[in-house]
Amino acid sequence: MVPRMKIDALVVGAGPVGLTMAAELARYGLSVRIIDKAPQPTDKSKALVLWSRTLELMDRMGCTASFVAAGFKAPGASVSAGGQQLAHLSLGEVASPYPYALMIPQSDTERLLTQHLQSLGITPERTVELMHFSDSADGVVSTLRHADGREESVESSWLLGCDGAHSTVRHQLGLEFQGNTLNSDWVLADVHLSGVPNAAQVNVMWHSDGVLVIFPITESRFRVIADVEKPPGETHRADPTMEEIQAVLDRRGPGGIQASEPIWLAAFRINERKVADYRAGRVFLAGDAAHVHSPAGGQGMNTGMQDACNLAWKLALVSRGLCAPTPLLESYSLERSAVGDQVLKGAGRMTTIATMRGGLQQSIRNHVASLVFGLPPVRHAMADALTELSIGYPDSPLSVRGSSAHAGPQAGRRAPIREGEAPVGAGDTPRFALFAKADDRTAALLAKYPNLVEPRVREPFEPGGIWLVRPDGYVAAAAATADGDAISSFLAMVSAR
Ligand SMILES: Cc1cc2nc3c(=O)[nH]c(=O)nc-3n(C[C@H](O)[C@H](O)[C@H](O)COP(=O)(O)OP(=O)(O)OC[C@H]3O[C@@H](n4cnc5c(N)ncnc54)[C@H](O)[C@@H]3O)c2cc1C
Missing domain, CATH: 3.30.70.2450 (Alpha-Beta Plaits)
Known part of the structure; x- marks a missing residue:
């Protein structure tokens, strides 16, 4: 077999995570193929909910409206025992343009994601199975088998294993699903x-x-x-x-x-179960291929789609030669594996509490729940965790703090979304956005990094601060205005030298 023309990315698996990954890479101009061994998409409702943070990320993708039109808005959740309400969690107050749980069967999510992907010129190739691959410093060569038994060799710069809980990619990498x-x-x-x-x-x-x-x-x-x-x-x-x-x-x-x-x-x-590392060289895992857990909290598919949103802009900037592979690509596994650990722990805890047995334990549980959920700060924290708005990367190598204190969002946190403002990272170029008072220094930064930073400075989140926000809407660097070197140091660290 002679390898064909090299493409940027081969996405294995056309579930919700692979579709998101392919759409994000295609939006940013990479040449992409997406394959799935199954003859057709699922017709099952499986993952039912899209949470606020996923909908916000889909705004950047340019496809939230069709999901909101197709879904059902659940305003909150309640927990009861013996006919008595112990807790009520309202999502109406979360600080997001989407203050609800959008209920939509996974089959519809996949259908709408496929339509979005097709609008970018890419159609999933079905009954095409990844058999094996070899990874080298220059690229990945994969062997695919078509429905008629024909084998094809594909060379790509990156291989994205979005192939679900029984992932071929994970098995071949020999990664333990602990x-x-x-x-x-x-x-x-x-x-x-x-x-x-x-x-x-x-x-x-x-x-x-x-x-x-x-x-x-x-x-x-x-x-x-x-x-x-x-x-x-x-x-x-x-x-x-x-x-x-x-x-x-x-x-x-x-x-x-x-x-x-x-x-x-x-x-x-x-x-x-979860793998410890989501990356091996030019091969990445995302979604159920990297983590599976209890459906309590409905986080599985959302976490996987957010894996894709985290990785795609990094791969795009590296592929375009605008950023160095380190630290951008290394940060993917560090950031998303930490989120995977939190999701596993949270979903496991919810499951243990819900399935507790024994009259005494259950009555203690019910009593404690009604006390704890009576506290507004607990309810707010719970709502922010469920909607995935509290996800952040404060310990990432990509989160840089200035030396002086400042008000407003800190490095690694989700940047607030202001009504009527275009999402950072929308469009066909993954650019960082500068939120600051425009002055000579911000003008110099824009002039130095025209391909990495949006051409217009946005209003700061608070007076006296300066922020650089990543294409996926998290704060990369935050500093007091007087300490603006944090921003230029960050850009120098990530840009291709
Ligand atoms: C019964 C059930 C109920 C669930 N309920 C919920 C819920 O309420 N909330 C929630 O968040 N999650 C739920 N989930 C989990 C949710 O469905 C998954 O998290 C989600 O599907 C993961 O998406 P994915 O794209 O990572 O993987 P998948 O959807 O599994 O997609 C992987 C794709 O890869 C393809 N593939 C595999 N190997 C290869 C290969 N070698 N070559 C080519 N293609 C390949 C497969 O055919 C498949 O289409 C449920 C799952 C099940 C089964």
Whole structure:
């Protein structure tokens, strides 16, 4: 086989993460192919929620509006036990243009992402499987197998393993998927329900038997999830019947909820696993290929899509020769692996609390929950964590602080989004943005880095400070105005020498 013309990036996997990755790389002008071994996309609702931070990142991609039009806005969530509300979490006050959970089945998310990708001139190639690859200092050569058995050799500068929990790329790299499978069995039903109280919100019901969660998908369609006992003698739990789902709703719910018109009934177990390093040379992992965890909190797909948004602009700047590979590409795994660890821990904790057994433990849990969730700061912190607005990279080598104190967002934190302002990183060039009072020094910075920094200085977040914001909307460098060298040091550190 003779390798064909070299492309910039080969994306393996056309799930939500691969589609996001391919769209972001294509938007920034890289030559991209995206392949998937499956003949068609999923028709299942799997990951149901897009959180505020993901929607904000999709604004830069230029595709949020179609998702908001197709989705259902859930204003919050409540936790109850024995018919009594223990906690209510409202998302209406989070500081985002998207103060809600956007409920949308994964099948629709993939359809809309595919349309967005096609608007950039790229169509996922289906029934094309990555068999193996070899990575060298100059590029990656991958062997693909087509549906008719034909093999093809593709040379690319980068290989992006977005190929899910059973990732071929991860296996071939020999990376350990550290973690375990939880010893609990779950059932899931995508059904129509009537009689759900406060139907627009996510309802979590703690019961002595276990947990029942009801998520809205549309006004009449819902996702039901419950942990259940395995029938004696079975090693793997069979998919539930409608009778079993109705029985769980009757026993653990408030009464009067009627299920009908099943769309998808499934049993599943929870895996909590992650690789330590998301990068090996020119090969990167993102999404379920790098981390899987409990669906509690609905963070899985969102975390994966944000992996893609984190990496794409870095690869684009390095591929265009505008930035040096170090530290930009090294920062990907450092930043996203730390987020993956937090998500695993948070989702694991929520699962442990929800599935607690024993009357005494459960009543202590319920009492503590109603006390803790009664505190507004706890509710705000929880809302910021769920919506992923609190994600940041303060310990990244790409987060540079000036030496003097200043008000406003700190290095590594998400930059505030101001109404009516174009998102940083939108358009076809990944540029940093300078937020400062325009003066001779900012003019000199713009003149020195015309390809790296937007040509116009934006209004500062607070008087007396200067900020450089990354193309993915996080603060790269922040300093008091008098200490503006932090900005030029950062640009000198990342730019190609
Ligand atoms: C039953 C169920 C319920 C879930 N519920 C939720 C939820 O409520 N909230 C949530 O956030 N997440 C949920 N998830 C998880 C969510 O679906 C995943 O996090 C998400 O799909 C990950 O996206 P991905 O693109 O990384 O991987 P995937 O969606 O798995 O996509 C990977 C793609 O790679 C392709 N592929 C694999 N190997 C190769 C190869 N060698 N060559 C070519 N192509 C290949 C596969 O065909 C696949 O299409 C659920 C998952 C399941 C199964």
